[in-house]
Amino acid sequence: MIMHSSTGAEPPAIQLENVAASVRVGDQWRAVLRDVSFVVAAGEALGIVGESGSGKSMTAKAIARLLPGRTRLTGTVRVGGLDVNTLSGRALRAHRSRVGFIFQDPKAHINPVRTIGDFMTESLVRTAGVRRREAMVRAARALGGVGVTSPERRLAQYPHELSGGLLQRVMIATVLLGEPEMILADEPTTALDVTTQSEVIAILDEMRRERNLALVFITHDLELASTVCDRTAVMYAGQIVETRASKDVHEGSRHPYTRALVGARPLLDHPQERLTVLPGRPIAPADAPAGCSFHTRCPYAKESCAEIEPELEEFDGGTVRCIRKHEIWSATTAVPR
Amino acid sequence: MVRYLLQRALLFFGTLLISSFIVFSALYLMPGDPIGNLTGGRSLPPEAMEALRQRYHLDEPFLQRYLSWLGGLFRGDLGRSVIFNQDVASMLADKLTITLQLVGYAAVILTLAGIALGVIAGLKRGVADSIIVAFTSFLAAVPPYMAALLLLSVFAVGLGWFPAIGAGDAGERLIHLTLPAIALAASSLAIVARVTRVSIRAEANREHVQTAVSRGLPETEVVFRHILRNALMPIVTVVGVATASLLAISAVVEQAFSLDGVGAMLVQAALARDIAVVQAIALLFVFAFVSVNTLVDVLYVFLDPRLRTTKELA
Amino acid sequence: MTTMTLTVESSAAARRRRPRASLLTWVSAAVIVGGVLLAILGPLLAPHDPDQTDIARAFFAPSADHLLGQDSQGRDILSRIMLGARSSMTGPLIVVLFAMSIGTVVALLAAWLGGWFDSGVSAVTDIMFGFPAIVLAVLAAAVFGPGLVGPTIALGFAYIPLTIRVLRSFMIRERAKDYVLTYEVQGLSGLLICARHLLPNVWPMVIAQGTLLFGYAMVDFAAISFLGLGVQPPASDWGVMVSTGQRGVLLGYPTESFVAGACIVAVVLAVNFLGERISEQNET
Numbered sequence: 001m002i003m004h005s006s007t008g009a010e011p012p013a014i015q016l017e018n019v020a021a022s023v024r025v026g027d028q029w030r031a032v033l034r035d036v037s038f039v040v041a042a043g044e045a046l047g048i049v050g051e052s053g054s055g056k057s058m059t060a061k062a063i064a065r066l067l068p069g070r071t072r073l074t075g076t077v078r079v080g081g082l083d084v085n086t087l088s089g090r091a092l093r094a095h096r097s098r099v100g101f102i103f104q105d106p107k108a109h110i111n112p113v114r115t116i117g118d119f120m121t122e123s124l125v126r127t128a129g130v131r132r133r134e135a136m137v138r139a140a141r142a143l144g145g146v147g148v149t150s151p152e153r154r155l156a157q158y159p160h161e162l163s164g165g166l167l168q169r170v171m172i173a174t175v176l177l178g179e180p181e182m183i184l185a186d187e188p189t190t191a192l193d194v195t196t197q198s199e200v201i202a203i204l205d206e207m208r209r210e211r212n213l214a215l216v217f218i219t220h221d222l223e224l225a226s227t228v229c230d231r232t233a234v235m236y237a238g239q240i241v242e243t244r245a246s247k248d249v250h251e252g253s254r255h256p257y258t259r260a261l262v263g264a265r266p267l268l269d270h271p272q273e274r275l276t277v278l279p280g281r282p283i284a285p286a287d288a289p290a291g292c293s294f295h296t297r298c299p300y301a302k303e304s305c306a307e308i309e310p311e312l313e314e315f316d317g318g319t320v321r322c323i324r325k326h327e328i329w330s331a332t333t334a335v336p337r
Numbered sequence: 338m339v340r341y342l343l344q345r346a347l348l349f350f351g352t353l354l355i356s357s358f359i360v361f362s363a364l365y366l367m368p369g370d371p372i373g374n375l376t377g378g379r380s381l382p383p384e385a386m387e388a389l390r391q392r393y394h395l396d397e398p399f400l401q402r403y404l405s406w407l408g409g410l411f412r413g414d415l416g417r418s419v420i421f422n423q424d425v426a427s428m429l430a431d432k433l434t435i436t437l438q439l440v441g442y443a444a445v446i447l448t449l450a451g452i453a454l455g456v457i458a459g460l461k462r463g464v465a466d467s468i469i470v471a472f473t474s475f476l477a478a479v480p481p482y483m484a485a486l487l488l489l490s491v492f493a494v495g496l497g498w499f500p501a502i503g504a505g506d507a508g509e510r511l512i513h514l515t516l517p518a519i520a521l522a523a524s525s526l527a528i529v530a531r532v533t534r535v536s537i538r539a540e541a542n543r544e545h546v547q548t549a550v551s552r553g554l555p556e557t558e559v560v561f562r563h564i565l566r567n568a569l570m571p572i573v574t575v576v577g578v579a580t581a582s583l584l585a586i587s588a589v590v591e592q593a594f595s596l597d598g599v600g601a602m603l604v605q606a607a608l609a610r611d612i613a614v615v616q617a618i619a620l621l622f623v624f625a626f627v628s629v630n631t632l633v634d635v636l637y638v639f640l641d642p643r644l645r646t647t648k649e650l651a
Numbered sequence: 652m653t654t655m656t657l658t659v660e661s662s663a664a665a666r667r668r669r670p671r672a673s674l675l676t677w678v679s680a681a682v683i684v685g686g687v688l689l690a691i692l693g694p695l696l697a698p699h700d701p702d703q704t705d706i707a708r709a710f711f712a713p714s715a716d717h718l719l720g721q722d723s724q725g726r727d728i729l730s731r732i733m734l735g736a737r738s739s740m741t742g743p744l745i746v747v748l749f750a751m752s753i754g755t756v757v758a759l760l761a762a763w764l765g766g767w768f769d770s771g772v773s774a775v776t777d778i779m780f781g782f783p784a785i786v787l788a789v790l791a792a793a794v795f796g797p798g799l800v801g802p803t804i805a806l807g808f809a810y811i812p813l814t815i816r817v818l819r820s821f822m823i824r825e826r827a828k829d830y831v832l833t834y835e836v837q838g839l840s841g842l843l844i845c846a847r848h849l850l851p852n853v854w855p856m857v858i859a860q861g862t863l864l865f866g867y868a869m870v871d872f873a874a875i876s877f878l879g880l881g882v883q884p885p886a887s888d889w890g891v892m893v894s895t896g897q898r899g900v901l902l903g904y905p906t907e908s909f910v911a912g913a914c915i916v917a918v919v920l921a922v923n924f925l926g927e928r929i930s931e932q933n934e935t
Contacts, residue, residue: 066547066550066551092553093553093554093555095553096550096551096553097552098553099551101548101551103544103547103548105544108543108544108545109544109547109548110545110548111548112641112643113566113567113640113642114562114566122549122552122554122562123552123553123554126554126555126558127553127554127555158642160642160643174552178552348778351778352778352781355778356778356781359790360790363790363794478916478919478920478923479916480874480912480915480916480919482877482893482894482912483893483912486893486900486905486908486909487909487912489900489901490903490909494900494902494903494905495903501901502901581783582783584783585783585784585785585786588789588878589874593877593897604789604878604880606793607789607792607793607880608879610793610796612793615789615790615793619786619789619790622786623782623783623786626782627781630780
């Protein structure tokens with residue numbers, strides 16, 4: 001079931017319906033995404049939260065069609081109404097440049113043997129046919145826009161001469177140069193220290209509002225997602241297990257996994273006696289057990305949880321994938337039985 | 338960067354110096370009287386012997402002789418062949434042309450074909466890759482003289498498409514040198530292709546390539562500007578090493594195709610114990626070898642900007 | 652994505668790690684064993700006298716009596732091949748043993764002592780690299796005259812820097828491993844650690860390198876003989892046969908050169924293949 005966040009005649013910026021994907025490893029197909037559905041409207045920010053291996057990066061790559069070579073995809077991925085998987089050649093490249101993808105580790109994602117200027121202007125010069133000098137001017141302006149000082153000097157430098165935080169700003173500026181219609185940010189601040197993190201987040205947020213872009217923000221940090229995004233989606237073992245308005249996540253989340261995540265990072269004004277600890281380790285999508293993928297670690301699991309596969313359904317103001325959601329949460333109290 | 342270049346220069350001259358010393362002392366390693374060796378056991382009239390003694394400063398201490406020889410080299414005096422009674426330098430002139438053309442031709446083949454095959458195999462998987470890998474394995478196993486004889490047998494004698502002997506006159510040079518050049522390049526080509534393939538594959542998996550793809554750049558752009566460009570360092574290394582070795586291997590191919598080049602001259606001189614010629618040519622080979630290698634090292638600096646700011650090569 | 656990548660890779664990696672003594676491995680081993688047998692028993696197994704000439708039957712095609720035909724002097728090619736195994740493989744063997752023993756010791760010392768010794772060794776090997784093996788061989792031939800002695804000495808020395816370079820990097824990595832540290836901390840002498848602990852772990856790599864070197868040596872030896880600077884005709888050496896067979900090739904009777912060349916290539920391939928297998932299995 002798909003959650004509609006806004007209605008209108010225009011198609012949503014991003015729309016995923018029951019997306020599943022497998023990657024070929026050796027002679028087998030291993031699932032990396034099992035069931036992902038969500039909608040993001042223009043100007044909206046959706047945070048996707050999950051632990052390593054939950055499939056959040058793969059989701060972003062599926063949107064931009066950057067999945068590794070031998071991958072099988074089912075379900076639909078629509079960007080601006082277009083089915084992404086039917087695109088090829090020039091249309092595909094145009095689609096990719098419409099989606100601004102910000103990668104996790106800028107040092108690894110920028111070509112080390114070319115200058116910053118070359119990196120930033122490459123797309124403009126080679127595909128959009130902009131003259132080099134003009135492109136450089138635009139690049140310098142973009143750098144200034146993200147708070148980089150002496151941009152002309154930076155353009156002549158090489159990646160290894162810049163710090164991680166600075167490189168990430170370069171990455172963001174470059175993405176914005178391409179005038180994208182949406183931004184997919186895959187853990188953009190994970191490789192940075194905390195102060196730089198908040199600066200980069202601020203820039204992203206500002207840019208999004210200025211240009212009314214759809215933003216998909218991927219992170220393992222629930223708090224971060226809640227702060228930056230309007231809505232938060234939680235992934236586990238290749239599936240979305242909950243979506244909810246960010247402001248409701250802390251008190252109002254209803255999936256046991258989300259509750260555990262929340263409980264592991266108590267807020268300063270909501271102290272807890274003990275941090276929540278979940279037994280076991282995160283499961284790769286391909287190794288998910290029968291029934292509910294989370295049941296092996298869930299404190300509320302019953303026998304039926306191992307047999308029935310839950311669907312993502314609307315519940316209590318958001319969507320939850322859990323067959324026991326009504327039992328666990330009585331409608332009148334916010335406290336579990 | 339300056340320090341790096343300085344290191345390379347030092348290595349260059351150091352190697353040349355020591356090599357020249359080894360080449361020179363070889364004469365004195367030979368059993369018997371140096372004069373006897375210089376004349377190759379022939380008996381010459383006393384004036385000629387005296388002239389030889391003077392020419393090679395045989396009355397002077399070893400080190401001084403070495404230095405005189407070195408000095409002579411710088412002046413372009415490569416010694417004199419006792420067998421042909423000619424200055425080595427003038428003997429070399431024509432033969433050098435042939436050898437250089439052969440080596441140049443082979444270098445072009447191994448670079449272009451090797452890199453092309455490697456890029457194709459590296460980027461595509463499946464059938465194309467398997468074929469190329471099998472082909473290069475085969476090539477790598479066949480030593481130049483075998484390749485030469487094989488080509489000779491099949492294409493020259495058997496099919497008659499190419500001449501079998503000699504380097505031909507100016508106009509026909511290309512045709513005459515084709516089979517030898519292929520034979521010379523064959524096994525090196527295989528290695529270049531292999532290294533290129535591995536290097537391209539590794540680079541294609543790098544994250545910055547994904548960035549380029551994510552920006553909607555066309556495939557050719559991505560391949561040339563990001564994959565190949567970054568994979569160049571190991572490729573340049575192997576092309577450099579292969580080219581540097583070409584000169585030494587050329588002797589074998591020249592023998593097989595009866596080409597009148599420097600290599601053939603070297604072999605004849607060695608068999609005839611014509612020391613001066615052997616020394617001069619041996620040193621020439623070493624010089625070429627070391628020069629190419631140093632050139633490759635210098636090229637690194639231009640290929641990888643990270644070398645310009647770090648102090649030493651990792 | 653660490654967890655996922657790990658789970659995705661480990662089964663594939665596990666599958667790869669299972670050793671498969673493939674058909675190719677058996678074939679290679681068979682070739683080498685065959686070669687060694689020929690080297691040892693060659694003269695006894697040969698159907699004809701390898702030096703027996705019969706000009707009237709020069710260049711005759713293979714027949715029942717002469718399975719591989721006859722060469723330019725009418726000699727039986729098969730017998731010459733069988734006899735040639737000995738000289739074609741002995742020289743390289745000596746070269747390899749020589750270069751490897753010196754190379755291994757120096758590499759071990761460089762890896763163990765480090766510091767100025769190591770830098771010195773690196774500098775010297777860099778310089779020695781500047782000297783192509785063939786040039787050294789030609790020089791040796793000029794000095795000592797053609798034959799087996801000159802090239803053997805020359806190649807022996809020429810291969811030392813290569814050996815040192817390869818083994819040194821491997822040994823440095825090995826030396827840095829924790830188990831060596833635990834021995835050092837206990838106060839065991841360097842010599843003891845090297846001999847009893849480092850060497851046994853490094854052994855497979857040394858053997859692998861040795862086999863590769865053997866392949867290079869065979870090819871280089873044959874090249875030198877081809878040039879006429881090594882073993883001289885009318886000896887039944889494979890390299891010599893390739894060389895003397897050249898006349899045959901030009902006349903359209905390539906059997907001698909091709910068969911001899913094929914033997915060289917076969918042994919080199921087999922040896923290289925096994926060497927790669929050994930180093931793959933011991934990849935750390």
